[in-house]
Amino acid sequence: xxxxxxxGGMAGTxxxxxxxxxxxxxxxxxxxxxxxxxxxxxxxxxxxxIALSQGTCQQLIRIGVWSALSDCATAITxxxxxxxxxxxxxxxxxxxxxxxxxxxxxxxxxxxxxxFRLLEQAGSVTLHCPARVxxxxxxxxQVEVILDNSKRIxxxxxxxxDGSHSALGQACNIQWQKSDYHQIAIIANITTSEDPGGRAxxxxxxxxxxxxxxxxxxxxxxxxxxxxxxxxxxxxxxxQSFMNALQRAxxxxxxxxxxxGKRHSYPVSLLTANRHVSHRVALVGNAAQTLHxxxxxxxxxxxxxxxxLAEILSDAGCHDEDLGGYxxxxxxxxxxxxxxxxxxxxxxGLIRLFANCDCSLVxxxxxxLLAMSSLPGMRNALARRALGWVDR
Ligand SMILES: Cc1cc2nc3c(=O)[nH]c(=O)nc-3n(C[C@H](O)[C@H](O)[C@H](O)COP(=O)(O)OP(=O)(O)OC[C@H]3O[C@@H](n4cnc5c(N)ncnc54)[C@H](O)[C@@H]3O)c2cc1C
Numbered sequence: 001x002x003x004x005x006x007x008g009g010m011a012g013t014x015x016x017x018x019x020x021x022x023x024x025x026x027x028x029x030x031x032x033x034x035x036x037x038x039x040x041x042x043x044x045x046x047x048x049x050i051a052l053s054q055g056t057c058q059q060l061i062r063i064g065v066w067s068a069l070s071d072c073a074t075a076i077t078x079x080x081x082x083x084x085x086x087x088x089x090x091x092x093x094x095x096x097x098x099x100x101x102x103x104x105x106x107x108x109x110x111x112x113x114x115x116f117r118l119l120e121q122a123g124s125v126t127l128h129c130p131a132r133v134x135x136x137x138x139x140x141x142q143v144e145v146i147l148d149n150s151k152r153i154x155x156x157x158x159x160x161x162d163g164s165h166s167a168l169g170q171a172c173n174i175q176w177q178k179s180d181y182h183q184i185a186i187i188a189n190i191t192t193s194e195d196p197g198g199r200a201x202x203x204x205x206x207x208x209x210x211x212x213x214x215x216x217x218x219x220x221x222x223x224x225x226x227x228x229x230x231x232x233x234x235x236x237x238x239x240q241s242f243m244n245a246l247q248r249a250x251x252x253x254x255x256x257x258x259x260x261g262k263r264h265s266y267p268v269s270l271l272t273a274n275r276h277v278s279h280r281v282a283l284v285g286n287a288a289q290t291l292h293x294x295x296x297x298x299x300x301x302x303x304x305x306x307x308x309l310a311e312i313l314s315d316a317g318c319h320d321e322d323l324g325g326y327x328x329x330x331x332x333x334x335x336x337x338x339x340x341x342x343x344x345x346x347x348x349g350l351i352r353l354f355a356n357c358d359c360s361l362v363x364x365x366x367x368x369l370l371a372m373s374s375l376p377g378m379r380n381a382l383a384r385r386a387l388g389w390v391d392r
Contacts, residue, residue: 001026001027001028001156001317001323002027002028002029002030002154002155002156002323003019003027003028003029003030003155003156003157003158003159003313003323004029004030004032004143004145004153004154004155004157004158004159005029005030005031005032005159005161006032006133006145006158006159006160006161006162006168007032007033007160007161007162007163007285007287008031008032008033008035008112008116008119008127008129008161009112009161009163009285009286010050010108010111010112010115010285010299010302010303011161011284011285011286011287011299011302011303011305011306012031012033012159012161012162012284012285013031013112013115013116013118013119014060014063014065014115014303014306015159015161015284015306015309015310016029016031016119016122016125017063017064017065017115017118017119017122017125018063018306018307018310019124019310019313019314020122020123020124020125021063021064022063022310022311022313022314023124023313023314023317025122025123025124026124026317027124027313027314027317027323028124028125028126028155029122029124029125029126030125030126030128030153030155031119031125031126031127031128031129032128032129032131032132032133032145032147032153033127033128033129033130033131034129034130034131034132035129035130036129036130037112037113037116037129039130048107048108048109048187048264049105049106049107049108049189049213049215049221050105050106050108050296050298050299051076051103051104051105051200051213051296051300052073052103052104052105052106052299052300053102053103053296053300053386053387053388054097054099054101054102054103054387054388054389055300055387055388055389055390056103056299056300056303056388057101057103057104058388059303059304059307060303062307063307063310064118065115065118068114068115068117068118069104069106069111069114069115070104072106072107072110072111072114072216073104073105073106074104074105074198074213074214074215074216075100075101075103075104075198075214076094076101076102076103076104076105076198076199076200076213076214077093077094077100077101077102077197077198077199078091078092078093078094078102078198078199078200079091079092079102079199079200079201079202080199080200080201080202080253081201081202081203082201082202082203082204083203083204092383092386097383097387101198102200102386102387103296103387105200105213105214105215105221107215107216116129128147128151128153131147131148131149131151132147132148133145133146133147133148133162133168134146134147134148135171136158136168136171136172136281138158138172138279138280138281141156141322142154142155142156142280142324143155143156143157143158143280143281143324145158155323155324156280156322156323156324157280157281157282157313157323157324158280158281158282158324159281159282159283159284159309160172160281160282160283160284160287161284161285161287162287163285163286163287163290164271164286164287164290165271166273166283166286166287168281168287169273169278169281169283169287172278172279172281173278174273174274174275174278174283175273175274176271176272176273176274177271177272177274178269178270178271179269179270179271179272179348180269181225181268181269181270181292181351182227182228182229183208183225183226183227183228183267183268183292184225184226184228184230184231184265184266184267184268185223185224185225185265185266185268185293185294186222186223186224186225186226186234186263186264186265187221187222187223187224187263187264187265187266188221188222188242188260188261188262188263188264189215189219189220189221189222189260189261190212190219190220190221190222190243190246190257190258190259190260190261191218191219191220191257191258191259191260192220192254192255192256192257192258193254193255193256193258194253194254194255195218196212196214196218196219196220196254197214198214199214199253199254200212200213200214201250201253201254202294203249203250203251205224205249205250206249207224207225207226207227207230207249208224208225208226208227209225209294209350209351210222210223210224210225210246210249210250210294211223211224211294211296212250212254213296220254222246222260223293223294224246224249225268225292225294228267231265234265235265239259239260242260242263243257243258243259243260246260266293268292268293268294269290269292270289270290270291270292270344270347270348271286271289271290272289272344273287273288273289275333276288276305276332276333276336276340277329277330277332277333279326280324280329281324281329282309282329282332283305284302284305284306284309285299285302285305285306286298286302288302288305288336288340289301289340289344291343291344291347292347292348292351294347294350294351295346295347295350295351295386296386297343297346297347297386300343300388301339301340301343301344304336304339304388304390304392305336305340307392308332308335308336308392309332312328312331312332312335313328316328335392336392338391339390339391339392342385342390343385343390346382346385
């Protein structure tokens with residue numbers, strides 16, 4: 001029994017490890033990744049950090065991965081959400097939910113290196129890296145991939161974990177619906193005069209939403225969205241002018257902004273696949289859906305795909321079921337629908353509401369923030385999804 005995973009990003013690596021742990025190595029996994037880990041630093045991944053929800057961390061503990069990541073993680077104990085120049089704000093504190101941390105922030109490059117080390121130790125996983133899948137041949141009872149080094153690998157199921165606009169998905173006639181926010185996300189690591197001390201911030205500004213997350217060495221990671229038309233203007237700003245603009249938009253909650261690292265920018269849009277399965281193929285992570293980064297839900301949702309698929313495969317393995325059979329793929333697609341729909345709706349709704357400068361909507365969102373700070377039921381419903389406490 002074997003599964004081929006294409007893509008060694010966060011989704012592909014955690015899926016390989018989840019299958020290995022949940023099936024105690026009884027399902028063989030071939031993982032194909034185009035880039036060596038040291039190349040990822042050059043691809044711009046060094047500056048990107050992601051926030052893992054409390055629910056995600058619990059699942060990573062369950063599949064034996066968290067202990068390897070914890071030394072490159074920073075806990076979030078408090079989140080402050082506000083709207084620049086308006087009255088609404090809401091606070092979330094770990095103590096309110098009787099947990100030590102609302103989530104953890106990990107640096108992607110460091111996490112990737114640690115996950116690859118775990119894969120090298122997993123007896124049931126064969127790594128093909130660097131190697132790129134160039135063709136896929138599907139027959140009735142198996143799937144075969146052809147690598148750019150001419151090697152052929154076959155298995156019962158092919159998992160496309162090859163990221164946004166998945167080429168494998170396209171080769172299997174899957175299509176994506178794109179909702180363009182006409183925004184770019186600028187990311188940079190910054191140093192402020194005050195220690196963030198576990199505090200994270202989400203602030204809605206005139207240019208677009210910004211998020212500040214605590215990371216190692218008392219620094220913060222910034223994601224700041226702007227309308228795409230401003231890209232050229234932003235690219236020519238020197239560091240001091242960029243920090244001045246950020247200080248005006250963010251305010252003084254962390255004191256003075258003292259330093260900024262190299263800035264990277266990403267186009268942001270919402271991509272949703274019309275189907276998440278095809279004959280002997282399943283999509284996970286960004287290949288299945290790519291979300292706006294500001295709400296920090298992309299990988300958290302992707303990991304719920306990963307864990308659900310690993311559980312279904314583990315169960316199928318125990319019952320000698322075909323790992324790429326129609327029934328199994330249908331179960332996976334059905335099981336993921338509701339969570340995917342709800343998480344996408346929440347992220348998309350937030351972006352559209354907070355990207356809008358229309359006076360009536362500004363009023364509505366401030367009333368919303370005010371209501372959330374005073375109505376525990378409403379606040380908790382949003383928090384539960386952000387914490388990853390959702391059914392899969
Ligand atoms: C600025 C920013 C901030 C974010 N913040 C958060 C956050 O706070 N919380 C959160 O949960 N999410 C966040 N996200 C989203 C998160 O980063 C992604 O959801 C996650 O990293 C995607 O992982 P993936 O493995 O699905 O895809 P990818 O990381 O894109 O990995 C795909 C891999 O497949 C490989 N590949 C592609 N084609 C082939 C092929 N033919 N053969 C072999 N290999 C191939 C690629 O080399 C790549 O390594 C953020 C995203 C951005 C842009």
